[in-house]
Amino acid sequence: xxxxxxxxxxxxxxxxxxxxxxxxxxxxxxxxxxxxxxxxxxxxxxxxxxxxxxxxxxxxxxxxxxxxxxxxxxxxxxxxxxxxxxxxxxxxxxxxxxxxxxxxxxxxxxxxxxxxxxxxxxxxxxxxxxxxxxxxxxxxxxxxxxxxxxxxxxxxxxxxxxxxxxxxxxxxxxxxxxxxxxxxxxxxxxxxxxxxxxxxxx
Amino acid sequence: xxxxxxxxxxxxxxxxxxxxxxxxxxxxxxxxxxxxxxxxxxxxxxxxxxxxxxxxxxxxxxxxxxxxxxxxxxxxxxxxxxxxxxxxxxxxxxxxxxxxxxxxxxxxxxxxxxxxxxxxxxxxxxxxxxxxxxxxxxxxxxxxxxxxxxxxxxxxxxxxxxxxxxxxxxxxxxxxxxxxxxxxxxxxxxxxxxxxxxxxxx
Amino acid sequence: xxxxxxxxxxxxxxxxxxxxxxxxxxxxxxxxxxxxxxxxxxxxxxxxxxxxxxxxxxxxxxxxxxxxxxxxxxxxxxxxxxxxxxxxxxxxxxxxxxxxxxxxxxxxxxxxxxxxxxxxxxxxxxxxxxxxxxxxxxxxxxxxxxxxxxxxxxxxxxxxxxxxxxxxxxxxxxxxxxxxxxxxxxxxxxxxxxxxxxxxxx
Amino acid sequence: xxxxxxxxxxxxxxxxxxxxxxxxxxxxxxxxxxxxxxxxxxxxxxxxxxxxxxxxxxxxxxxxxxxxxxxxxxxxxxxxxxxxxxxxxxxxxxxxxxxxxxxxxxxxxxxxxxxxxxxxxxxxxxxxxxxxxxxxxxxxxxxxxxxxxxxxxxxxxxxxxxxxxxxxxxxxxxxxxxxxxxxxxxxxxxxxxxxxxxxxxx
Numbered sequence: 001x002x003x004x005x006x007x008x009x010x011x012x013x014x015x016x017x018x019x020x021x022x023x024x025x026x027x028x029x030x031x032x033x034x035x036x037x038x039x040x041x042x043x044x045x046x047x048x049x050x051x052x053x054x055x056x057x058x059x060x061x062x063x064x065x066x067x068x069x070x071x072x073x074x075x076x077x078x079x080x081x082x083x084x085x086x087x088x089x090x091x092x093x094x095x096x097x098x099x100x101x102x103x104x105x106x107x108x109x110x111x112x113x114x115x116x117x118x119x120x121x122x123x124x125x126x127x128x129x130x131x132x133x134x135x136x137x138x139x140x141x142x143x144x145x146x147x148x149x150x151x152x153x154x155x156x157x158x159x160x161x162x163x164x165x166x167x168x169x170x171x172x173x174x175x176x177x178x179x180x181x182x183x184x185x186x187x188x189x190x191x192x193x194x195x196x197x198x199x200x201x202x
Numbered sequence: 203x204x205x206x207x208x209x210x211x212x213x214x215x216x217x218x219x220x221x222x223x224x225x226x227x228x229x230x231x232x233x234x235x236x237x238x239x240x241x242x243x244x245x246x247x248x249x250x251x252x253x254x255x256x257x258x259x260x261x262x263x264x265x266x267x268x269x270x271x272x273x274x275x276x277x278x279x280x281x282x283x284x285x286x287x288x289x290x291x292x293x294x295x296x297x298x299x300x301x302x303x304x305x306x307x308x309x310x311x312x313x314x315x316x317x318x319x320x321x322x323x324x325x326x327x328x329x330x331x332x333x334x335x336x337x338x339x340x341x342x343x344x345x346x347x348x349x350x351x352x353x354x355x356x357x358x359x360x361x362x363x364x365x366x367x368x369x370x371x372x373x374x375x376x377x378x379x380x381x382x383x384x385x386x387x388x389x390x391x392x393x394x395x396x397x398x399x400x401x402x403x404x
Numbered sequence: 405x406x407x408x409x410x411x412x413x414x415x416x417x418x419x420x421x422x423x424x425x426x427x428x429x430x431x432x433x434x435x436x437x438x439x440x441x442x443x444x445x446x447x448x449x450x451x452x453x454x455x456x457x458x459x460x461x462x463x464x465x466x467x468x469x470x471x472x473x474x475x476x477x478x479x480x481x482x483x484x485x486x487x488x489x490x491x492x493x494x495x496x497x498x499x500x501x502x503x504x505x506x507x508x509x510x511x512x513x514x515x516x517x518x519x520x521x522x523x524x525x526x527x528x529x530x531x532x533x534x535x536x537x538x539x540x541x542x543x544x545x546x547x548x549x550x551x552x553x554x555x556x557x558x559x560x561x562x563x564x565x566x567x568x569x570x571x572x573x574x575x576x577x578x579x580x581x582x583x584x585x586x587x588x589x590x591x592x593x594x595x596x597x598x599x600x601x602x603x604x605x606x
Numbered sequence: 607x608x609x610x611x612x613x614x615x616x617x618x619x620x621x622x623x624x625x626x627x628x629x630x631x632x633x634x635x636x637x638x639x640x641x642x643x644x645x646x647x648x649x650x651x652x653x654x655x656x657x658x659x660x661x662x663x664x665x666x667x668x669x670x671x672x673x674x675x676x677x678x679x680x681x682x683x684x685x686x687x688x689x690x691x692x693x694x695x696x697x698x699x700x701x702x703x704x705x706x707x708x709x710x711x712x713x714x715x716x717x718x719x720x721x722x723x724x725x726x727x728x729x730x731x732x733x734x735x736x737x738x739x740x741x742x743x744x745x746x747x748x749x750x751x752x753x754x755x756x757x758x759x760x761x762x763x764x765x766x767x768x769x770x771x772x773x774x775x776x777x778x779x780x781x782x783x784x785x786x787x788x789x790x791x792x793x794x795x796x797x798x799x800x801x802x803x804x805x806x807x808x
Binding site: 307 | 431526527528529532536537538539586589590591593594596597600601604605
């Protein structure tokens with residue numbers, strides 16, 4: 001019997017993810033059909049609602065969502081994003097309840113400039129990632145891209161950085177996570193703001 | 203008797219193109235009355251619905267569309283865009299069912315910086331153009347501008363690049379095509395994202 | 405008896421200008437309460453409807469407009485923009501039926517970089533200013549700012565450039581004109597696009 | 607008995623601040639849950655309505671507001687922003703009736719480039735801060751950040767600059783004030799425009 005960690009059923013999760021995706025699409029962070037979002041519906045066994053593959057992220061409906069297991073395999077109808085396995089891996093590794101993956105120009109540009117990781121310090125906006133003060137130094141990891149989600153997940157696990165609920169995948173985009181879709185949204189906005197600032201300053 | 207390759211009649215095509223144009227206009231990609239869109243209504247003989255000339259692309263209605271033949275000449279009422287002939291040429295050359303032509307700052311700026319073509323490689327976003335992996339290298343051709351659509355069409359034909367359903371016209375803008383208006387839209391968004399990334403990096 | 409050159413009465417003109425202003429405000433071109441728009445209601449004697457001073461340009465109503473004469477003085481109720489006199493001067497000098505004045509970052513930045521005028525050539529977008537081909541070279545004049553509208557008008561008159569229905573006022577913003585509000589809008593969008601391109605390239 | 611300086615009660619103030627916040631959020635100036643707004647409800651004793659902490663600034667309702675005293679302490683239900691004390695300090699020091707605090711990329715980037723203050727001169731947009739002409743030179747102060755609102759308030763007081771109703775907090779964001787929320791909004795838009803211009807020019 002599953003331990004429910006979310007009050008959402010699959011359709012409710014689809015509605016939430018559609019609204020979040022429409023917001024990110026309006027910012028230009030999900031051009032084409034890029035990016036995907038997920039929310040954890042059950043922790044044990046791990047089950048996630050993941051946005052369906054190949055859809056315009058500004059036009060999702062509550063039905064454009066797929067139930068997947070901890071390996072990213074579909075448990076019901078629909079084809080999940082190819083990256084569903086990485087969403088599940090992030091949820092398992094970090095305990096996050098929601099994962100956002102967007103393709104922003106700033107994340108790919110900064111990943112190219114700083115392939116060893118992007119350092120932030122003395123910025124009030126870092127409080128939006130849970131820090132109690134701006135007087136902190138954190139690093140946004142940059143990992144190499146791969147089409148193999150197990151490889152990408154191993155790289156993400158190895159790169160996880162304290163106080164930074166996000167990773168840049170080089171030449172690809174940004175992963176950010178939080179306790180629920182709203183926290184994941186706010187952290188995504190904060191990390192993207194930080195990246196846009198660095199892009200402007202460097 | 204024509205072989206119908208689209209379920210759309212002219213007015214339906216007009217409604218689809220008006221919605222697509224409003225979207226692109228909201229991005230600032232069709233300033234003034236610039237740019238034009240088309241969809242193939244018949245493959246044999248080749249007939250296209252092309253947006254009417256001189257209209258604000260954020261304010262098109264289903265009636266602001268003209269039926270044209272393979273030479274870009276109007277088959278019914280209305281004045282098609284001067285570039286209708288190039289839309290038809292693209293459709294004939296590539297088998298595309300829909301063509302997007304937008305005037306983006308990034309396409310003209312990058313065409314100026316890289317007049318020999320704009321190279322992209324190792325970018326996840328290339329999967330949005332139909333590639334199975336990011337580990338691919340493709341080139342977005344840049345061709346010289348002309349007011350003579352036959353000349354421009356010859357240049358486009360000579361420049362066509364494998365795995366890149368798009369061409370930049372120097373000092374002018376961007377042509378992108380796909381199987382239908384939605385695929386053409388998504389590819390346009392992907393190519394523009396790639397151009398904005400390169401503009402940021404270079 | 406006045407020779408009517410517009411079918412608009414003052415309230416209709418106010419409604420048109422409010423809609424145009426809301427559009428430009430949405431682009432960030434009328435921050436604070438900056439900028440102003442006008443439309444000619446009578447040619448002889450010259451009378452214009454000019455947006456009222458000090459209002460948020462994203463929130464104008466049809467009533468936020470003032471009737472002015474060729475000197476920019478109010479003919480009825482309301483306080484016109486201080487720049488109403490320059491709008492009237494532009495209409496008198498060029499025969500324009502509508503004038504747009506916006507404060508764009510790109511116009512002020514480019515006016516600073518190219519105080520002797522901003523040259524454009526070989527750009528398809530120039531066709532949006534009435535040219536039949538991209539193979540043309542035109543200059544967008546840059547004039548020194550003044551709080552004295554007569555001085556500013558003299559500078560504008562001396563600077564008028566063939567084939568360019570626009571002037572940049574240094575440290576200030578952009579004036580663009582056309583036969584009616586819609587043509588003035590489209591030309592404003594074209595000139596701003598050209599300025600954004602040059603800002604990116606330079 | 608309090609001297610009322612506003613016709614707004616707390617709920618009306620909340621509705622006004624929610625609308626202002628939604629506007630700023632749409633510009634990307636309040637990413638995550640950053641920034642906060644206030645309006646003075648009573649001058650003697652000083653009482654302000656301040657946006658509640660930790661909320662998405664694009665989704666505030668009239669209820670997401672807290673009544674605070676001159677020290678920033680809550681007088682009723684709700685948790686005010688941690689920066690409520692600085693809002694109150696600004697209102698006390700300057701006589702302002704409304705205070706805007708936003709996190710813009712341009713303010714932090716320019717604060718980094720010009721830690722001794724950002725100079726503006728010969729710009730028409732300065733008239734939007736109350737100057738009668740563009741022929742004026744003013745400085746936007748930049749102060750060091752602190753988590754101690756008393757320290758930050760002292761720095762702000764020491765840095766106040768004639769003719770500039772705004773201060774940049776380094777690594778943090780922008781404070782702007784005015785007689786009422788609308789004037790504070792317009793001044794915020796003007797100061798941000800000036801910062802974006804300088805960022806482009808430098």
